[in-house]
Amino acid sequence: MKAHFRRAWLASTILAASAMAAAPAWAQNAAGEGGLEEIVVTAQKREQSLQDVPIAVTAITPDSLQANRIFTVNDLSAIAPGVTVKPSPGGSSVPVFTIRGQSSFGVVPGSDKQVSIYIDGVYVSSPRGSIFELPDIQRLEVLRGPQGTLFGRNATAGAISITTRDPSGEAHIKAEGSIGNRDAYRFRVTADLPQMGPFSAFGSFVRNYRRGEVRNAAAGLIWDRSSSPFGVQRSAEYLGTVDSNSYFGSVKFEPSDTFKIVYKYDRNEDSGTPDVTGFVGYDPNFSQLPALVGNILKPLYASQNLYARADGKRPDVATNGFAVPRTQTVQGHSATATWQASDSLTVKNIFAYRKSQVLGPTPIDGISSLTFTQPALVPYATLVAFSSIGTPGIPNAAAAQAAIPAFAAQLAPLVGQRFILVAAQSASVSKQWSDELQVNFTSGNLNATVGALWFHSKDVAGGPQGLQNTLSFPTFVPQNGKIPLGNEGVYNNEATSIAAYAQLEYKFTPQFEVVLGARITRDKKSSTFTYNTRGPTGVVSPNTVITPPDFKKTKPNFLVGLNWTPNDDTLIYGKFSNSFVSGGSTGGIPYEPETAKSWELGIKADFLDNKLRTNLAVFHVDYNHFQQSQSTSATASAALALPILTQLYGATIAGEMLPKLSVFVGDQGKVRARGFELEVTAAPTRGVTMGGSLSYTDISFPFVEPGVLAANGGRLDVTARPAWTGSVYGSYETQPLFGETTLSLRADAFYQGGMSFAGNPAIQIFDWNRGAEKVDGYWTINGRVALRRLALGPVDAELALWGKNLTNRRDMTTALFTPFATSASYVPARTYGVDLSIEF
Structure with a gap:
């Protein structure tokens, strides 16, 4: 692996040197038509050309969003080098990002995530609040690497910045409709109102539906949660169904050329169904379980159709009787006031x-x-008898054995009931308030960005009112x-964060610029954990x-960088930066802030009169106190949590708490990532x-916490992080075929390298689940063909054919190893359809 990394590092360095040496000659030889447009980003809190920003940032163009049908952040996988995104296992489909060796979950109540999501400059704290149809997008930027100075805490791996458009002030209506396979339909209507004095406004509505790709063999089962606000639901007929309504509106008040206030509102209502959780297989001998438990499961598994796929590929049918349509509502309000105090000073x-919810x-x-x-029945009665009266090897074991028939008679009414092994029914309500003041100053050789932020959040999470969060063996x-x-x-959690930051960019000469940044953050978190038995x-x-005691911490961040522009078309930069993810505790299990220290060298160069653009970044990042989400349904995680809870509260309370915690944050130790992105x-x-694009990331664990290592059987491999990712795309738009109508063709292919899912194959992988050990590298291909600028009377129209995952890849994205069996999640199935849009 080290030799492999050295070769990749050397190749990227040679490429950078070649690009610098060749730049003048290529520019002189440039000729012909074509050329790349300038892309504007706000990665440094102000509008700049992408090529002038010393940050590894990918700006996703509207054409790319449209061609690849990017509607939520879960659709961003491989769209930027080294970036993968997948829904976490669970009905809420929380996004799991992998950027520069960091795998970001943030699913534990009260915890934070390593990749921040921003909408119009507003940090979205709850991961469950980050899944919704993306509204009217003006810019979407993926920033890679620690962004602690300007974007603050919880951005050790990177940040996703979404900027929606402001009202245009011109009367305009656009309607889009789409139909596709699996009964899919999507329509979107956007209407801009004409400006009335200082006011302008627009609104949009999106309705999106698509039937799921996997049939549920256990559809129609009733689940009664009438003790909670969610009432009675039925298990879904299809898994992976999309069913959402999205609303977006904006009002702009602009009384002068120097001052404006823009209010924006977004709302998404989602009643889709969870993606399939496929059944890979189970150990027919249940050798990893106590014999009393294994004896119960053997007849249960053998008597029912499980639709197992041992090869790890997405099934067509699954038995997911507990999967019901989710109840999800996400909404947000923001008001952005901007004052152009002078040509050099802007206050926002x-x-x-x-x-x-x-x-x-x-x-x-x-x-x-x-x-x-x-x-x-008798094996279960045996377990109950020995649990209640005695265990083998002690004096009253004979009494327990003698009592088995009586227990069997008492438990006989359970025959025919549903028997749950591991199922989650997590509910949450999250609220957040924030206010940020930004000042940008530009004068001569100096650019300065300073600001202050106040943030407060409240979060209630756990089982639906009165019910268990994670139902586990044995639940009838x-x-x-x-x-x-x-x-x-x-869990009841509150968090307050106050921060101040500054970034100064000063040009010593027209070619050399130094960048200095600093941020100071004060975090306070309080929590309670309430449980019953x-x-x-x-x-x-x-x-x-x-x-638990309150968590209080003050943490600084720094950035030092040097930019060199040898000519107008080339930027070479180097920088050191750090960042952190806030610490806290889960039910009293403490975890330290996760920190990242990053060194990065990059080159951005345009050649041939802007016909060729190359951006390369080489990086080295060290993460300390890596925060790893853990589930108490996993044997290794339970083994890690129990001693900590026992030390805090004693053995009795620890035993009561453990299954109710469901999830917690564990300190894994150190993670190191080195690589390049092109x-x-x-x-x-x-x-x-x-x-x-092409990226390579070499990931290693220089130090693993002893408790984590022991809980995983003395071995912990790198999992769920592909070393290689890549993409290629091509688009062509013809000259007008008739009138102003053109034909547009675009194809995108995304590559994700192979990766392992087993942290310790020796205790997780056997002949019956061999297909879940790893996934080989694979390509997914998307395409779109469109007739643009069709004149239909007074309106302009566009008609398109599109397809996503055209080769219908069925690969795993996640494997879950429980004591009872192995399950998996998968790449979404192929979709295709027809779009028609009109505007006037």
């Missing part, structure tokens, strides 16, 4: 409020529930679907409230644009 203030029940084990059968649910009360675990007879104990774009002649 962004005030915002956001709220999200989510319930997303989903299986974890790939099955979610089995029917409890007669052959399992009667056939009427009434989920039993109790075993509830609820349901006894064997169904009696629920009174609530127990755990109140983007190339060319417009050799009129109507033709092509390009691609």
Whole structure:
């Protein structure tokens, strides 16, 4: 691996040197039509040309958004070098980003994530609040590497910045409609009103539906959560269904050329179904489980159709009886006031409020529930007897053995009920308030950006009211679907963050510029964890409230950089920066702030009269106290959490708390990432644009916390992080075929390298789940063909054919190893359809 990395590093260095040496000659020899347009980004809190920004940033163009049908952040995988995105296992489809060796979840209540998402400059704190149809986008930027100075905490791996458009002030209507396979339809209407005095406004509505790609063999099961606001639901007929309504509106008040206030509102209502959790397989001997447990599961698994796919490919049918349509509402308000005090001074203030509410029940084990059968009754009665009276090897074991028939008679009514192994029904309500003041000053050789931020959030998460968060072995649910009360675990979290920052860019000469940045952040977090216990007879104990000490921390960030522009078309930069993810605790299990230290060298160069653009970044990042999301349903994670809880609260409370926690944050130790990211774009002649990207990341664990290593059997491999990613695309637009109508063709191909899913194959991989050990590298291909600027009477129209994942890749994106079985998530199935848009 080290030799491989050295070769990749050497290749990228030679490429950079060649580009610098060749720049003058290429520019002199440039001729012909074509050329790349300037791309404007706000990666440094002000508008700049992409090629002038000393940051590894990918700006996703409207054509790319349209051709690849990018509607949510989960659609951004491989669109930028080294960036992969996938929905986390679970009904809420929280995005999991991988950037520069960092895998960002943020699914643990009260925790933060390593990749920040910003909408119009507003940080979206809750990961469950970041999944919705993207509104009217003006710019979408993917910033790679630590962004601690300007974007603040929780951006150790990078940031996603989405900028929506302001009202145009001109009367305009655009309507788009699409139909596709699997009963898909999507329509969007946007209307701009004419300016009335200092006011202008627009609004849009999007309706999006597509039936899921995997049939649910356990459709129609009733799940009764009437103790909570979610009521009674039925398991979905298809898994992976998209079903959402999105609203967006904006009003601009601009009384003068120097001052404006823009208010924006977005809302998304989502009742789609969870993606399939496929069943890879189970150990027929249950050798990883106690014999008393294995004896129960053997007859249950053997008596029912599980639709297992041991090869790790996406199935056509699955038994996900616990998967019901999610209930998800996300909304946000923001007001941005901008004052152009002078030609050199701009003052901006962004005030915002956001709220999200989510319930997303989903299986974890790939099955979610089995029917409890007669052959399992005596083995279960044996487990209950020995748990209640005695265990083998102690004096009262004989009494337990003798009591088995009586217990079997008592438990006989359970036959025919649903028997749940591992299933999640997490619910959350998140609210956040923020206000940020920014000042930009430009004069002569100096650019200065200074600001201050106040942020406050409240989050309530856990099982639906009165119900258990993660249902685990052994949970019985009667056939009427009434989920039993109790075993509830609820997190209440509050966080307040105050920060001040400054970044100065000073040109010593026209070619050399120094960049200095600093930020100071004060975080305070408080939390409680409330749980109860349901006894064997169904009696629920009174609530127990755990109140850990508040987390308080003041952390600085720094950035030092040097920019060199040897000519107007070339920028070479080098910088050191650091960043952090805030610390905290989960049910009292503490975790330190995660820190990142990054060294980066980059070159951005345009050649041949802007017909060729090459951007290269070489980086080295060290992460310390890496925050790894853990699930107590996993044996290794439970082994890690139990000693900590025991030390904090004693063995009795620790045993009660562990299954109710469901998830927590563990300190994994150190992660090191080194590699390069290359983007190339060319417009050799009129109507033709092509390009691609290539990235390589060497990831290692220089130090693993001993507790984590011991819990994983003494070995921890790198998982779910591909070393290589790449992309190629090409587009062509003809001269007018008739009138002003042109034909546009575009194809995109994205490559994700192979990766492993098993942290310790020796204890996770066997003959029956060999297909879940790793996934080989694969390409996904998207395409679009469109007739543009069709004149239909008084309106302009566009008609297009499109396809996504045209080769219908079925590869895994995640594998889950539980003590009971192995399950997986997958690449979304092929979609295709027809678009028609009109505007006037």
